[in-house]
Amino acid sequence: MRPFSKDFYLQDTTSVARQLIGATLVRRTAKGVLSGTIVETEAYISRDPANHAFRGKTNRNRSMFGPPGRAYVYSIHRYHCLNLVTQPEGVAEAVLIRSVEPLEGISVMQRNRKTDQLRLLTVGPGRLCQAFAIDRTLDGANLADGDLVVLKGTPCTEIECTTRVGVTAGKELPLRFFARDCLFVSPPRSRK
DNA sequence: CTACCGATTGACT
DNA sequence: GTCAATCGGTAGA
Numbered sequence: 392m393r394p395f396s397k398d399f400y401l402q403d404t405t406s407v408a409r410q411l412i413g414a415t416l417v418r419r420t421a422k423g424v425l426s427g428t429i430v431e432t433e434a435y436i437s438r439d440p441a442n443h444a445f446r447g448k449t450n451r452n453r454s455m456f457g458p459p460g461r462a463y464v465y466s467i468h469r470y471h472c473l474n475l476v477t478q479p480e481g482v483a484e485a486v487l488i489r490s491v492e493p494l495e496g497i498s499v500m501q502r503n504r505k506t507d508q509l510r511l512l513t514v515g516p517g518r519l520c521q522a523f524a525i526d527r528t529l530d531g532a533n534l535a536d537g538d539l540v541v542l543k544g545t546p547c548t549e550i551e552c553t554t555r556v557g558v559t560a561g562k563e564l565p566l567r568f569f570a571r572d573c574l575f576v577s578p579p580r581s582r583k
Numbered sequence: 584c585t586a587c588c589g590a591t592t593g594a595c596t
Numbered sequence: 597g598t599c600a601a602t603c604g605g606t607a608g609a
Contacts, residue, residue, distance in 0.1 A: 433590070435590075441590065442590090443590080443605095446606095449605075449606070450605080450606095451604080451605055451606080452605095465590085465604090465605090466603075466604060466605085467589060467590070467591060467603090467604085468589075468591050468592070468601075468602055468603070468604095469591085469592085469601080469602055469603065470591055470592070472590060472591085474590085487590060489590090515591070515592075516590070516591075517591050517592065518591090518592080527604095555590070556590080556591095557589085557590055557591070558589095558590055559589075559590090
């Protein structure tokens, strides 16, 4: 499998969010390689009050304004969340990775998360970052090579679309995508 | 400097 | 279903 091209991340952000279902997230750490299949994403677009960049550039969201195909990692409460930056430099849009299905390195993920329950390992944006040891040091990382990589997988054909989870603004926008009938998708598993 | 708050999670009724 | 722990980012004085 190969990483996505820069052009992939220049497509419409909702389209990128949809196409990322089925892709593979790979994290290389000192303890070994961790990987999983992306099964749930959310798009954050320009005219979107839930977007961290809605009110302009700050130190925290700067990588959203940078080139496409990089990571935007932010912290919330005591967790981190991983986004993939889309659109040309200067346009702040991104795709939040909400859940993956574990592939490699499950024992390391279990140690990182302090649980052996498979579903609690990587379901939810904060949990998956903890399992994959993703924090602000990976903010701005190039997703085509390095310690955090996104590879083309087998595109998923059974994709559902709903409103996003947890947002207080822009809650009516249908910008959440997930693999139908997948067990590794966070709670609001259906609805339109 | 202080005050407020969330793209979350885990514990609990 | 409800609720609060917890903390960096942000805005405002």
